[in-house]
Amino acid sequence: MTWRGPTYRTVDGQRIDGEWCHVWRRDPWNDRHYLDDLIVFADGAVRCEERTDLHGLEKLLASGRIAVTEPGASKPPEEQSMWLSRRGEPVTPEGFLLEVADKIEELSGRPTSGQRCWDAIRRFQQDPNESNRVLIREAYLAVPPHVRIYVLGDMDRQDRPLRILLTEVGAAVDGGGPVVTAEMHADVLDYFNRGDEGVAREEESRAVDHADDPPTAGQAAFTSLETIYPRGWPDVLGLFVLRNEFPAPVVFAGETYPSVLHGYWALSAADAADHDQIRDAPSGREARDRGGRAERRADWPRMRLAVMGGLLEAKFTQHPDLAEILLSTGDSVISYTGHWDSPFWRDASDGRGRNWVGRLLELTRSGLVARQVLPG
Structure with a gap:
């Protein structure tokens, strides 16, 4: 889903930030669907055909009154290999509900599922043991399935390093991908470490290039x-x-x-x-x-x-x-x-x-x- 913003509503003089995306809403009079805005706010409020919350949105999705894909539209062809696929998993009502929950966390300044996945990766880098690998698995599976390919921010390898790491040695990734070895697990750990080194170099370079930036926010306009x-x-x-x-x-x-x-x-x-x-x-x-x-x-x-x-x-x-x-x-x-x-x-x-x-x-x-x- 593509989220747009900013938007907001005011409650007792306080601004509550929000963002919105398109969903398909069913007309109760003729059962046809049309595009409508679904707005999510930092306090957990959700607004589309009515004011509700996550629990209410779950009911709307389950009843079909709101759909996350165009009803009746042709589905994309099935992928022959999950490992070779460049597409994310299809959006489902369950996955969209997880994404809305993430959006509420983001708007309220709390960690999203993607950030919690990175926290688990950092723990594994510091101590690459089996229990920390299990924590990565749990955090990765908590990410909405249709956005997992973006969780690492790598447009080339997408989430493949995680899928390799979470596959047991001797098993094939995604059932039809390469058979995982201990060396492949070590390569994934090296991949994360190299990424950190690259980020550190970029931050050091930016600190030099932007050395004249004000260290603190300026006075109010x-x-x-x-x-x-x-x-x-x-x-x-x-x-x-x-x-x-x-x-x-x-x-x-x-x-x-x-x-x-x-x-x-x-x-x-x-x-x-x-x-x-x-x-x-x-x-x-x-x-x-x-x-x-x-x-x-x-x-x-x-x-x-x-x-x-x-x-x-x-x-x-x-x-x-x-x-x-x-x-x-x-x-x-x-x-x-x-x-x-x-x-x-x-x-x-x-x-x-x-x-x-x-x-x-x-x-x-x-x-x-x-x-x-x-x-x-």
């Missing part, structure tokens, strides 16, 4: 909201100074602009007279309105990011008090929202927002830190 102050901007400075319309004069490209917004729209104008009218607008909003009506420079799309970045750098390097407020956001992601800026510049809940102002504010903040600590 900060959202810069567009706020209107009908009586004028507050005297006590706050995070609202991050807004482009905040009246902080900036000297940029040989001109002085009353705000970043004035500078951005004035510099976008193709005509010098429009530039001056926008620069002299009584407010940032008026500057945006005049700029939106003026003819744009032909090369503006290729330079607007650099201009905005330069204006923001000028604003916060020329006003140390504002720079301190920007630095107070630490390493937070800055989500720059609003109603009037285009989605190119702001963050938007519909996914269209590219949040370039927020990203450039983060870059400006990083530049301020660098100036404080780097020589020159």
Whole structure:
């Protein structure tokens, strides 16, 4: 089954994570089946035609009201040899129920049957005795049959190493495969050990390649909201100074602009007279309105990011008090929202927002830190 997500539901203000997959649901009026979503949640709740749990799902599967394969569809041809087969076992209601139980464990942060199988393998590697081999067998058989070929994460050998290890010496794997020898058991143990060595090398290499990754999670994201102050901007400075319309004069490209917004729209104008009218607008909003009506420079799309970045750098390097407020956001992601800026510049809940102002504010903040600590 293919699981999709994320999804969630809210219980008493708490978010309960979930994932969903497709199943076949029988219409009680005409006995026809159609695709429907089966949603599984971290607290064990299951939802399809009704709200239920694992026990209820078992009853739905047993009654045929829910099917895990299309009823009436032709079955794939039988394999001549289980050992040579590249397909997993067919999905059954029993196997699907085990998979749903695993999904609940995964969503709730508990070990799945696959992880418990790997735990048993690790114990066997440390002490390869018969009792630990039995533990591997029990853990392997607890994995849903149709996903066992994926349990080792090896696309080439699939679960064959486990099937060899769990077959007694002198017996044929899967009844028709190779006859197992003690050397083959030793080779499987060597296979697991080599895999661990490869993982260790990869982790060591990644630690070097990613040495500049932050060691811990950053501060919570900060959202810069567009706020209107009908009586004028507050005297006590706050995070609202991050807004482009905040009246902080900036000297940029040989001109002085009353705000970043004035500078951005004035510099976008193709005509010098429009530039001056926008620069002299009584407010940032008026500057945006005049700029939106003026003819744009032909090369503006290729330079607007650099201009905005330069204006923001000028604003916060020329006003140390504002720079301190920007630095107070630490390493937070800055989500720059609003109603009037285009989605190119702001963050938007519909996914269209590219949040370039927020990203450039983060870059400006990083530049301020660098100036404080780097020589020159």
